[in-house]
Amino acid sequence: MKIESIEPYVAHNWTFVRVTTDTGLVGVGESTFFGFPEATAAVIRTFADALRGEDPMRTEYHFLSLYRAYSMRGMAIGGALSAIDQALWDIKGKHFEVPVYDLLGGRVRDKVRAMLVLPYGTLEEVVAEAVAAVEEGYTALKVLLFEPGHHLMRHAEKIADMVARIAAIRKAVGDEIDLGIELHRNMAPGDSVAAIREFEPFRPMFVEDPIPPDSVLSFGAIAAKTRVPMAAGERNTTIWEFREYIENGVAHIRPDVGIAGGITHTKKICALAEAHHLGVIPHAVPSGPVATAAQVQLGMAVPNWEVQEHRRQDQEPWTLAVQHIVPVVNGFFEPVDAPGLGIELKVDALGGIPPAPPAGPTAVREDGAVAFR
Ligand SMILES: [Mg+2]
Structure with missing residues (x-):
């Protein structure tokens, strides 16, 4: 061939x-x-x-x-x-x-646990989304805890607001539900350490990307000062870069099959984490339908694949690109039992898909300076 x-x-x-x-x-x-x-x-x-x-x-x-x-x-x-x-x-x-999972060693699980990424919103809106997701069967939720408006708040006000939000969500969903906290690269190291210490009572499954992804050593310094599992790696492309996160305090790596070398290389990155008893919580938002299907194939075969994030699929133009999407049923991705990735691209329909909205303006602080991101 x-x-x-x-x-x-x-x-x-x-x-x-x-x-x-x-x-x-x-x-x-x-x-x-x-x-x-x-x-x-x-x-x-x-x-x-x-x-x-x-x-x-x-x-x-x-x-x-x-x-x-x-x-x-x-x-x-x-x-x-x-x-x-x-x-x-x-x-x-x-x-x-x-x-594909049969060629990667075969199934290590029956289905892949899904983690719904909640949208931005007011405290009441986010709590309502969290409760609705749990009612749908999700057991893991990711909270975009650092909201765009937080850039305009000062240190104490910002941390107080974030703590109020995670407290309200935890109270609403109970302890059976795992919560991931996404800080989205928006904080300075000291700022984030102070905030993360206050998140501890709400038992986050992980805190993700406190600072911009410019320095693994800076991430490591934060991880050394916090007592919650830390997650990072969504902008990294190789096993050599992930090695540095693994040696600097990451608890859950976040490889993305769409930039970290596809199935071949991501599988090896996951094995490197496995050798350290670390977990994989892959980066999968805002992936499209093919990369998501590829992640699910990996998830079926990688032992330390913990939970796979996604946004509500009916809010994305996914079905215009492929003949079907990998369904989420009761909080789990149900893999399609078909050869290969189990997905076909509808090339003729791609032209009809609207372009993604452009990136918004760069975030600024109250003094007009460019904020972290
Ligand atoms: Mg992230």
Whole structure:
């Protein structure tokens, strides 16, 4: 079997790839470098020239060969490698007529626990969303605890408001529900340490990304001063970068199959965490439907995959891109028992998908200075 063509497709803020082989098998993948989808598409076009005529089964070889070919790094390249790798695994699964998870060691669980990411809102709105999600069957919720308005608040007011919110949510859902706290890269180190200590009584499953993702060492300094499990890694693309988080106090790594090297490389990143008894809580918002399906395949086969985040799928234009989505039933992703990733890209419909809204204005503080993010 040989690769015949590799074509990128940009729709919404997604970059999809479709890989076609000389046997007629077609695989699909998705980059989650959502900030600059056209950049990923450009890298995919360059990689396509190198892969044409190659054996699609050689995923490990192709990853390293392309990764090292240009001695450049970053998320556009990680996104392209990831999309292509997912597509090659899709082809592998279709070739052997098994789901991808069967080729990754087989099922280690029956379904993948889902964690609904609650939208921003007033305290009352967020509590109502949390209660509704629990009534739907979710057992894990992620709270975007640092709201945009917090940038305009001063230290004490901001922390008091965040504590009031997490206290109200915990009281409303009870102790049976796991809560993740997302600080979304919005705080300074000392600011975040002070806040996280006050979150402790509400037993968060994790606190994610307190500071901008610019320095692993700064993250490590925070982790050393806090007593809740810390999560990070959604902007990282390689096992070598994740090694630094693992050596600097992370409790749950957050690889994204759409930038961290696809199924081939993310599986290895998860194994590195497993060697330290650390968990995987993958980054999966705002992924599209193909990357989400790829994550679920990994989740079925990776022992330390804990819980997979997502937003309400009916609020995304997902079904315009694929013939179906991986359903969430009673708080769990139910994997589709179909060959490959179990998903087909509707290329002809992609043009009808509205573009994603542009990034909002950069957050500022009350004095007009650019805030952390
Ligand atoms: Mg995050």
